[in-house]
Each structure stands twice: as structure tokens, then as C-alpha cells.
Amino acid sequence: MTTLPTAADVLDREFLEVRAKILQVAAALDRIDRASGDVQTDPRRQQIQRGLETLLASGDGRAEAIQLGFSRPYEQDWQQAFFPAE
Amino acid sequence: MDYFDPHIHMVSRTTDDYETLAKMGCVAVSEPAFWAGFDRGSVDGFRDYFRQLTEFEPTRAGWYGIQHYTWLCINAKEAENVSLSREVIAMIPEFLDQPGVLGIGEIGLNKNTKNESIVFQEHVELALKTDEQILIHTPHLEDKYQGTRMILDMLTSDSRLNRARVLVDHVEEHTVRHVLEAGFWAGMTLYPVSKCTPARAADIVERYGPERLLVNSAGDWGPSKPTAVPDFILEMRRRGHPESLIRQVVYDNPIRFFGQSRGFRGVPGDAS
Numbered sequence: 001m002t003t004l005p006t007a008a009d010v011l012d013r014e015f016l017e018v019r020a021k022i023l024q025v026a027a028a029l030d031r032i033d034r035a036s037g038d039v040q041t042d043p044r045r046q047q048i049q050r051g052l053e054t055l056l057a058s059g060d061g062r063a064e065a066i067q068l069g070f071s072r073p074y075e076q077d078w079q080q081a082f083f084p085a086e
Numbered sequence: 087m088d089y090f091d092p093h094i095h096m097v098s099r100t101t102d103d104y105e106t107l108a109k110m111g112c113v114a115v116s117e118p119a120f121w122a123g124f125d126r127g128s129v130d131g132f133r134d135y136f137r138q139l140t141e142f143e144p145t146r147a148g149w150y151g152i153q154h155y156t157w158l159c160i161n162a163k164e165a166e167n168v169s170l171s172r173e174v175i176a177m178i179p180e181f182l183d184q185p186g187v188l189g190i191g192e193i194g195l196n197k198n199t200k201n202e203s204i205v206f207q208e209h210v211e212l213a214l215k216t217d218e219q220i221l222i223h224t225p226h227l228e229d230k231y232q233g234t235r236m237i238l239d240m241l242t243s244d245s246r247l248n249r250a251r252v253l254v255d256h257v258e259e260h261t262v263r264h265v266l267e268a269g270f271w272a273g274m275t276l277y278p279v280s281k282c283t284p285a286r287a288a289d290i291v292e293r294y295g296p297e298r299l300l301v302n303s304a305g306d307w308g309p310s311k312p313t314a315v316p317d318f319i320l321e322m323r324r325r326g327h328p329e330s331l332i333r334q335v336v337y338d339n340p341i342r343f344f345g346q347s348r349g350f351r352g353v354p355g356d357a358s
């Protein structure tokens with residue numbers, strides 16, 4: 001019979017990996033800041049900022065929320081827009 | 087563990103890849119028709135491609151004991167050319183009775199345009215008329231959520247459609263729930279860049295359970311890993327999941343879904 005890992009087991013396994021990924025993000029943001037020019041108003045930079053804020057939320061829906069933050073909005077009435085006569 | 091890769095573009099892979107897949111436990115593959123990296127110029131270009139999918143690929147797979155299945159369509163990237171798309175859709179029935187053809191796919195959306203949606207619906211119409219199953223491609227990155235919702239709108243508004251005979255591929259955290267709750271099958275694509283990782287696919291199985299969920303590599307001519315399904319198997323084992331659960335996702339589920347196609351002839355070594 002197999003037993004599923006506890007939160008401590010998962011943390012043991014993921015710790016170094018998460019640490020490395022946070023460092024990569026930090027270094028990439030530093031690199032953007034160090035380069036010439038300004039991208040503060042670039043929508044992609046703003047998406048990244050919102051993504052980072054989503055990471056700080058609690059609960060287990062972070063991945064889904066981040067995905068939605070990087071998605072174009074869905075308009076329910078797209079069919080009327082494409083096919084107005086019907 | 088024996089497994090079935092339900093979405094892999096073997097025409098883009100080498101014969102060595104077939105050998106590696108066989109050694110890793112792959113007993114069957116299903117290959118949807120897709121974009122060749124360039125837009126084809128004529129219906130005859132597609133006819134030749136369908137011959138490759140239905141004649142040569144099954145032969146090449148057979149050299150390594152792998153059962154090869156396929157799906158036919160003109161993909162969303164080429165659907166902007168509506169007149170060519172209609173010629174291809176009219177030609178597809180020539181191949182529907184070839185051994186190993188499982189249905190119409192991978193149809194879908196790419197940039198979520200009007201022409202793409204027209205060609206998508208005409209493919210669905212063909213599938214309904216010929217009683218074929220459907221395999222669907224959902225867009226990537228920022229277009230995925232919108233495109234998946236649009237596809238579900240088109241499918242769910244058609245009461246003739248049996249949702250248990252439709253597989254919606256490339257689902258991720260923000261789209262899988264919509265697909266499963268509407269009663270469709272869902273496929274997770276494991277890609278080294280930009281798409282779902284084995285760990286995130288395992289998270290989705292833990293969250294939603296294994297019912298109607300599949301895992302594929304979508305190996306093609308771009309950066310991709312044809313052995314991604316064994317990576318998923320390993321990830322599930324490392325988390326302590328029972329073999330029966332893993333087997334359901336990588337073997338039993340594909341056989342259950344594909345078994346609904348009249349072109350399905352089982353997998354090597356399976357008595358059922």
C-alpha cells in the first residue's frame with residue numbers, strides 16, 4: 001500500500017527547486033531594470049507584477065489565477081460579434 | 087508500465103524515436119493531423135499527408151510493435167483559407183474507412199478568428215454526418231482561455247453531439263474544469279517549454295480525479311519530448327500514487343475513449 005506525501009515531504013522535495021525559480025525571476029527582473037529604457041507601462045510587465053501579487057495569496061488556486069491573469073478575456077457574446085445576422 | 091500516447095505527431099519524429107518509445111512501454115500512439123510548419127498549397131498536399139498518416143506511419147510504428155492510429159482534418163492555422171479548408175473537408179471521407187482512422191482532428195482554434203470558427207463548425211458537421219469521434223486542439227498561451235470557452239460554446243450549443251465522443255486537448259489549470267464539467271474528455275499536453283509540466287499534470291489528476299483525463303506528449307517538429315508520458319508516470323510514482331491510478335490515466339482511459347471509434351482495433355498484447 002502506498003502512502004501519499006505530507007506537506008513536510010512535499011516541501012522537502014520542492015524547497016530547492018522553488019528557491020531556484022524565485023531567484024531566476026528576481027534576476028530577470030533585475031536584468032530588465034538594469035537595461036536602458038522603461039517598460040513599467042508595458043502590459044506584459046504589468047501582467048508579471050499581478051502574477052507576483054497572486055503568488056502571495058493564500059489558498060490552493062494560485063496556478064489557475066496566474067493562468068487567467070495571463071489570458072485574453074473571454075466575451076460571452078462573441079458569436080453575435082462574428083455572425084451578427086444570425 | 088505499458089502506456090498509450092494519445093496525441094503525438096510521429097511524421098515529425100525519427101524511427102529512433104519509435105524505438106525509444108517502444109522500449110519505454112509505449113504500445114500505441116494516436117496521431118492527429120496538424121500543421122506542417124508551412125501552409126500547404128492544395129488539396130492534393132493534404133491527400134498525400136493523409137496517405138502518409140494512414141499508410142506509411144502505421145507501417146513504421148509496426149516495426150517496433152507499436153499500434154498507430156490517426157485523425158484527419160485541416161488544422162486551425164490553415165483554416166484562414168476557407169475555400170481550401172472546404173476542399174479538404176470534402177476530401178476527408180475518402181480516408182475515413184482506412185484502418186486505424188479514429189475520427190476528425192485535431193480541429194480547433196488558433197487565434198480565435200471568425201474563419202477558424204467557421205471551419206471548426208464545418209468539421210464538426212462532417213463528424214456528425216459520418217458518426218466520427220472528434221479530437222480538439224485548444225490555442226496556446228494568452229489565447230487558450232478565450233479559445234477553449236469559444237470551442238465549448240460551439241460544441242455545447244449542438245444537441246446532436248455526444249460529448250463522451252469528444253476529446254479536448256491541451257487543457258491546463260484554467261480550462262480543465264470547464265471541459266470536464268461539460269462532459270467532454272480532456273487531454274493534458276506535456277511540453278518542455280510553455281505548456282503543462284509532468285508535475286502540474288499530476289496536480290490536475292490529484293485535484294480532479296482520473297475520470298476522462300488523458301496525458302500526451304504532443305511530440306512534433308518543434309521543441310518537444312516524445313517520452314513525456316513516462317515522465318508523468320515517474321512523477322505520479324514519486325508522489326506515492328497507486329499503479330492502478332496511473333494505469334487508468336495512461337492506458338485504460340485512452341483505450342476507453344478510442345474504443346468508441348469504429349476504426350479502433352485494440353492495442354498489442356491486450357486481450358480485451
Ligand SMILES: [Zn+2]
Nearest residue numbers: 118120192304
Ligand atoms: Zn497536436
